[in-house]
Amino acid sequence: MSKQLPVVGGHPTGFGATSRPDNWWVGPAATFLGLLTFLAYAHWAAFQGEHYYAHSYLSPFYSPVLWTDLAAAGSAPVEHAWLGIWPEWWPSFLPKSPALLILVFPAGFRFTCYYYRKAYYRSFAGSPPGCSVGPMAPSGKTYHGEGRLLLFQNLHRYFMYAALLYIPILFYDAFLAFYNGGNWGVGVGCFVLLLNASLLSCYTLGCHSFRHLIGGRSDCMTPCGKATTQFKLWKMSTWFNGRHMAFAWVSLFWVGFTDLYVRLVSMGVIHDYNTW
Numbered sequence: 582m583s584k585q586l587p588v589v590g591g592h593p594t595g596f597g598a599t600s601r602p603d604n605w606w607v608g609p610a611a612t613f614l615g616l617l618t619f620l621a622y623a624h625w626a627a628f629q630g631e632h633y634y635a636h637s638y639l640s641p642f643y644s645p646v647l648w649t650d651l652a653a654a655g656s657a658p659v660e661h662a663w664l665g666i667w668p669e670w671w672p673s674f675l676p677k678s679p680a681l682l683i684l685v686f687p688a689g690f691r692f693t694c695y696y697y698r699k700a701y702y703r704s705f706a707g708s709p710p711g712c713s714v715g716p717m718a719p720s721g722k723t724y725h726g727e728g729r730l731l732l733f734q735n736l737h738r739y740f741m742y743a744a745l746l747y748i749p750i751l752f753y754d755a756f757l758a759f760y761n762g763g764n765w766g767v768g769v770g771c772f773v774l775l776l777n778a779s780l781l782s783c784y785t786l787g788c789h790s791f792r793h794l795i796g797g798r799s800d801c802m803t804p805c806g807k808a809t810t811q812f813k814l815w816k817m818s819t820w821f822n823g824r825h826m827a828f829a830w831v832s833l834f835w836v837g838f839t840d841l842y843v844r845l846v847s848m849g850v851i852h853d854y855n856t857w
C-alpha cells in the first residue's frame with residue numbers, strides 16, 4: 582500500500598508533491614531555461630565592450646553610451662557618447678564597457694518586476710514551483726513574504742522612473758538608425774531597433790507601478806461621470822498590464838536579439854540589407 586502524503590488546504594505537501602494530473606512543471610522549467618539563457622547571453626554581451634555599434638545601429642544593451650573607447654572594435658563614435666572619450670583615470674582592472682555603466686537600471690527594473698518575481702520564485706527557488714505543488718526548497722526555507730533581503734524588491738517604483746527615461750532614448754536611437762554617414766536611408770536594423778523600442782514601451786507602460794502612478798492611486802477618475810485624461814491613460818496602462826507577462830517575454834527576447842543583430846553586423850558575420 583502506498584504511503585499517504587500529508588494534506589494541507591486540500592493538496593499534498595512535501596518536496597514537489599502534488600495531486601495535479603497536468604504537466605504543471607512545463608511552465609517553471611521553460612521559464613528557468615528562458616531566463617537562464619537570457620542572463621548568460623546578456624552578461625556575456627555586457628562585458629564585451631566591443632561590436633555594439635554598426636554604422637548607425639546601437640545595441641540597446643549599450644544605450645545610452647556615456648563614454649566610448651575608440652580603440653575597441655565596433656565601438657560608438659565619439660559624437661554618440663554623452664561624456665566623450667573614455668577617461669584616462671579609469672582603473673585598468675575594470676572593463677571599459679559602456680553597458681556596465683547603464684545596465685543596472687533596466688536590469689533592476691526587470692529583476693524587481695512583479696511578474697518576474699513570480700517567475701523566478703517558481704522556477705529558480707521552487708517555492709513553490711506551482712499552485713497546489715509542494716515546495717522544492719528544503720524544509721523551513723520556503724517563501725515567507727518579501728522581508729529581509731527581499732525588501733530590495735520595494736525599489737521597483739524607483740527603477741520604473743529610470744526605465745521611463747530609457748524609452749525616449751531608445752526611440753531616439755531608432756530614429757538615428759535611419760541616418761547613416763550623413764545620409765537618410767533605411768535598413769533591416771532600423772526596424773529591429775524600432776520594434777525593440779516599441780516592445781520595451783509596451784512592457785514599461787503595463788508596469789503595475791506605472792499604472793498606479795498615473796491613475797491607480799486616485800479614488801475617482803470620472804468626476805461628474807466624465808472620463809478624464811487620467812482615466813484614459815489609466816485604461817491604456819490597464820490594457821498593457823493585462824498582457825504584462827506576454828510583453829515581458831517578447832521584449833526580453835527582442836532586446837537580446839537586437840544586441841545580437843547589431844553585434845553580428847558589426848563583426849561582419851551577417852549583412853544588413855539597406856539603402857546606403
Ligand code: FES
Nearest residue numbers: 694695696788789
Ligand atoms: S510590474 Fe513588471 S515592470 Fe513593473
